[in-house]
Amino acid sequence: NEVDLINFSQGYHEDLEKTYFNDGLNSLVFNRTANNCYFPATEIILSNIEKLKKSDRPFKVSFSMSGTFLDQCLMFRPDLIDLFKRLYDTGCVELLGETYYHSLASLYENRDEFETQVMMHSDKIKEIFGTRPTTFRNTELLYNNAIAREVYDMGFKAILTEGLQHVLKWRSPDYVYRAKGSDIKVLLRNYGVSDEIGYRFTHKLITADLFASWLSKITGETCNIFVDYETFGEHQWRDTGILEFLRHLPEAILKYENLIFATPGQVADVCPANDEIDVFEYSTISWADLERDSSAWLGNDAQKSAYGIIKDMETMVKQINDEKFLRIWRNLQTSDHLYFMCNKWLGDGDVHGYFSHYSSIWRAIGNLFMILHDFQKALGYKLAELNKR
Known part of the structure; x- marks a missing residue:
């Protein structure tokens, strides 16, 4: 939400969540995406599953839904x-x-918050x-050896x-691997195949x-295709034929x-x-941008x-230890806030701009720092109140 500075002269503001987070805009975007993608694509997938369920090769899929997404489902479109339950x-x-809040908590030196958010998501x-x-x-898809080890321990x-070539070297992404330092299995996204749907569908x-x-x-044991769900009807509009592609695939x-x-x-x-x-902790990889590292959020x-901060x-x-303050802080950890502040050029810059609701990165930067400044003051006032008791 784009906000004005809060006046703290009379103590911290009571409606911080309503001030910081724009439920009106969230509802508008969520309902548009639900109508363009979530409902039609999910109904197509459900129809295909039911059609092929009794065959010797049934249709199967996986979904990754953040806790924030599920909260917005319950708030805007229960x-x-x-429909997802039926699926x-x-x-x-x-x-x-x-992570519950689609955050960068896996990169924190103290891993307690990462573990907490993962367990919160599992509970949800x-x-x-x-x-x-x-x-x-x-x-x-942020990944390094330490993250893999922590996830295995959970x-x-x-x-x-x-499935990055500089990590694989001569090897193929179409096999299962093991993480260095733990016994967790690593499944690699075949980005060449996945991006044909996600980015090149309309061009080809x-x-x-x-x-x-x-x-x-493809030679190998598995080809892992992983795309933004919004590809089906939102990023690629219905009139491109993307939903019919999904229906017949x-x-x-x-x-x-x-x-x-x-x-x-x-x-x-x-x-x-x-x-x-083997992905060293200071060489973290992801699926974002041409660099496919953490620079989309920390560049x-x-x-x-x-x-x-x-x-x-x-x-x-x-x-x-106040539920409202914890929730605000965790919503501020959502990676999108940092993603909107990216100042890359050319293709990557176009992608960042497409996803952002801000008119410029400077609006995104100014807005987030304004909110962080306000929230820091609110925390100070709240802590002072507690210390007086």
């Missing part, structure tokens, strides 16, 4: 939760674990769907990340049959005897780890400064 109840869908999935995730997808059997006029023919020629794939569908958890169960993946001084609030926020 009927969407009902999960088919037995052909895996729900992945992640259990509350709504009656299951707990066993495969992990970190925010924007009980996950597999983790997804980007890709049909379901053409895409399936590409998959049939399963049957087009099943024309090839060497192809079947499997969820990430099933792949991890069936396929042994072929080799070790300039303003982003690094805001990230540091948010991270350093942890001690005071947890000392206050």
